[in-house]
Amino acid sequence: METTRSYSSVQNAQGYDPCITSGSERQSTSAILTSKVVSQDQSETLPMPPVSVGVDHVNGQNSTARVPHHHHHQKPLSASDLPPATMHGPNLRVAYQGVPGAYSEAAAGKAYPNGQTVPCDQFEVAFQAVELRIADRAVLPVENSLGGSIHRNYDLLLRHRLHIVGEVHLPVHHCLLALPGVRKELLTRVISHPQGLAQCERTLTKLGLNISREAVDDTAGAAEFIAANNLHDTAAIASARAAEIYGLEILEDGIQDDVNNVTRFVMLAREPIVPRTDRRFKTSIVFAHENGTNVLHKVLSAFAFRDISLTKIESRPNHNRPMRLVDDVNVVGTTAKHFEYTRVLRTRSEVQEFTSFLRVLGSYPMDMTPWSPSSSTSHTASS
Numbered sequence: 001m002e003t004t005r006s007y008s009s010v011q012n013a014q015g016y017d018p019c020i021t022s023g024s025e026r027q028s029t030s031a032i033l034t035s036k037v038v039s040q041d042q043s044e045t046l047p048m049p050p051v052s053v054g055v056d057h058v059n060g061q062n063s064t065a066r067v068p069h070h071h072h073h074q075k076p077l078s079a080s081d082l083p084p085a086t087m088h089g090p091n092l093r094v095a096y097q098g099v100p101g102a103y104s105e106a107a108a109g110k111a112y113p114n115g116q117t118v119p120c121d122q123f124e125v126a127f128q129a130v131e132l133r134i135a136d137r138a139v140l141p142v143e144n145s146l147g148g149s150i151h152r153n154y155d156l157l158l159r160h161r162l163h164i165v166g167e168v169h170l171p172v173h174h175c176l177l178a179l180p181g182v183r184k185e186l187l188t189r190v191i192s193h194p195q196g197l198a199q200c201e202r203t204l205t206k207l208g209l210n211i212s213r214e215a216v217d218d219t220a221g222a223a224e225f226i227a228a229n230n231l232h233d234t235a236a237i238a239s240a241r242a243a244e245i246y247g248l249e250i251l252e253d254g255i256q257d258d259v260n261n262v263t264r265f266v267m268l269a270r271e272p273i274v275p276r277t278d279r280r281f282k283t284s285i286v287f288a289h290e291n292g293t294n295v296l297h298k299v300l301s302a303f304a305f306r307d308i309s310l311t312k313i314e315s316r317p318n319h320n321r322p323m324r325l326v327d328d329v330n331v332v333g334t335t336a337k338h339f340e341y342t343r344v345l346r347t348r349s350e351v352q353e354f355t356s357f358l359r360v361l362g363s364y365p366m367d368m369t370p371w372s373p374s375s376s377t378s379h380t381a382s383s
């Protein structure tokens, strides 16, 4: 995957650099989406198919005269008939939080192998990059097999209007990195992303590294910081790729406490996708409800009555309006496949009746690779 320069603010992001495919390309995506409706209407109501005025002018001809009669009833080629070039392939720009070598970059590469990664210094910026059409997708870590949900990122999902269009599970293999020649005994500090520190805490202690821990924005950023400041007393917890990029040495390999350390990332886009029926889709829903009305029971029943599996339900205290997050699975069975999505839609409208707020974050194909061997059954478990 290619990498473009990092975005550090919205202002920067708006003044994007020329190596990134221009915003006008992205505008055409919106044109594709809107013109789909408009052009269909036009083909039925307008007396004439659209003709390029520029060409007519050059030829000195009247556009009506140039249009062969049989074209009047032909549906004009619209942007929606063209392949959505910006949706796939090498031009897809994928924003992530961090610098090259971050796990989020690896997740972006796993999700979109031919895409072009766009590093952003904050998650907020990654969201805005997609909203402002500087990027086409964003990847966001939402859950770790060891530490559970990353609530801050779910809050971001709620504050923004992007849709979840996919998920990837990334095995996270941490290394302890330091400048070449540095010995462990000389270290006074370990720096990393808070998740990186949390995922290696026990191993660090076992290695005798009872030294100070400091949190930074991302794992690879920690490696970059050590290299940029020539810090001989500091180690970073980051990927082997970060060691390579920033010229650090791997002091310890595989220092995550759990050998099956996996982080779940979601892919975000401006437009939602409609679930297909030939594979398993997951739908993530967030809702809030007033206290004391037995709402949770009713909501869970709405899923249970329709045999919809829940992979996860989580409660978030939000003053007196508890927030719940639900991932349900649209099971593809051998019969009545196409009713599955309708079933989810019906459940949604029923749940809406009991709740004060409901948002469907997205329906997306499930990543069927194991979450972690110890919890691999959670995909199909009903709760």
Ligand SMILES: O=C(O)C(=O)C[C@]1(C(=O)O)C=C[C@@H](O)C=C1
Residues within 6 Å of the ligand: 097, 098, 101, 102, 103, 104, 105, 141, 144, 150, 172, 193, 195, 196, 217, 218, 219, 220, 263
């Ligand atoms: O700092 C990084 O490299 C990230 O991509 C972030 C992140 C996270 O937020 O959980 C991603 C995967 C690992 O769990 C550790 C850190």
